Amino acid sequence: MADYTNYTNKEMQAVTIAKQIQNGQVVIVGTGLPLIGASVAKRVFAPHCNIIVESGLMDCAPIQVPRSVGDCRFMAHCGVQWPNVRFIGFETNEWLHNTERLVAFIGGAQIDPYGNVNSTSIGDYYHPKTRFTGSGGANGIATYSNTVIMMQHEKRRFIEKVDYVTSAGWMDGPGGRERAGLPGNRGPIMVVTDRGTMKFDEKTKRMYLAGYYPTSSPEDVIENTGFDIDVSRAVLLEAPDPEVIRMIREEIDPGQAFIKVPVSETK
């Protein structure tokens, strides 16, 4: 019998993502962990959510894990195949109509205490040490929707000031978004990493540790965060149900496109 109690931090992260999604929500995902998490949500926690991607494919239910948001794997199993501009119109109108159902998952290379995210380049923008793809859909998503930000939890990634702001978070704190001309009633609501979950203080808009995994600890989070982080409100998060881990490994990502099973399980 395969062992499904030996979950990895990535699997824990995917399950944590899944638990953020509620029935009735419209969920913007990319590929990778958010898609795995949303697939878990759709099967277990929130069967009545709608998964959408920035290419314009709406209400997606892929059989095999797609590699791109424009992948035929999304396209063949969705409700509507909109061009991208319709997706943009939809995300913007969700804000104009002041609905609360849209939640989005974005990723980044660096993040600051206010949830401003860099996915453009490391180092000087004009002479970067490392250049990434560029914004993709992330900037538009961070403009108009509440976001859950996926990060690898490392000191060099959680820093006081990011090298380039690609997607606006809470800017410099309370009122920052409004001053920049951005919708003030939208913004980052959570950061999910391989060590825990961070939220943003209602008053200061600064990141604090909300939850840590059985495999991590508040001390571990402090050690791997490049700015001061309040851990006084942190709670221990539950280990994932082995049945959910089985589902990820056997049904959702059997090809291990985004989540590798632990070495002890490989034949």
Add this chain to the structure above:
Amino acid sequence: MSKVCTLSEAVSKYVKNGDHIVIGGFTTNRKPYATIYEILRQGLKDFVGEGGPAGGDWDLLIGESRVKAYNNCYTANSGVTNVSRRFRDFYEKGMLNMEDYSQDAIMLMLHAASLGLPFLPVKLMLGTDLLDKWGISKEVRETIDKLPNDKFVYMDNPFKPGDKVVALPVPEIDVAIIHVQKASPDGTCSIEGDEFHDVDIAIASKRCIVTCEELVSNEEIRKDPSKNSIFCACVDAVVHVPFGAHPSQCYNYYDYDNAFLKTYDVASKTQEDFEAFCKEWIYDVKDHYAYLDKLGASRLIKLKIVPGLGYACDMTKEAK
């Protein structure tokens, strides 16, 4: 009037050095690779353009130094090459004039071009370095004809005083390059699956080259106009190019060629290996049919999607 011609004729007649070029498709889906290869073979260069969600298409043009200025929002063969490697290398070495916009901005700019709008007001990119930092300075912009002198201009919403908006320039597209599932000799196109920005650029461009999986008669394509999305008058050249999007996907026809994308991923790590790849797969290959022969029939057949699944797979290995 028939617009059917060879790929070589289409490119030599409708693509010119210095063109503002926009390519259809999305990262690894329905990218018109055959036409890109032919553009490279013919030595055309100095292009200005928008990537949209780009992948190997713009990476090839950049790596072969055919790009004068590139408006980027995303360049990757997602899932295989997380950041296109020539794109990255050229930019890191200061060898690429490149501007960053958000993807929403570029897609709306292309849509605005299709609507004939004079400029585009958005609230995107506010509060970020996408506005604060200009990839291409005003001085350099002034030396490039096909680029507006400003990346953007702030303005006050004329209908809501105090509401800050960003005015973006609308691209003036010379040539659009598109691959579709079906086209007829007069240029009518049927795109299956997501159209992406392809219809927008077909309308907005001065010249439009369409390659197609299947060339069908003008009568046949009109049997069900609900499936058609590009009006014949928007198209200048129609070229029958089966597997013309290889190694990317083509909905209802074939999946991406993952092994080929991986080969490109490895080759594009260095300029030397990239150039060897281009020699082997582009310059030493006479035309698209020679490219297909080189790939081989069984390789191409294995890429055919399984109807109902939407992707290619070996059904004998699927879980029983």
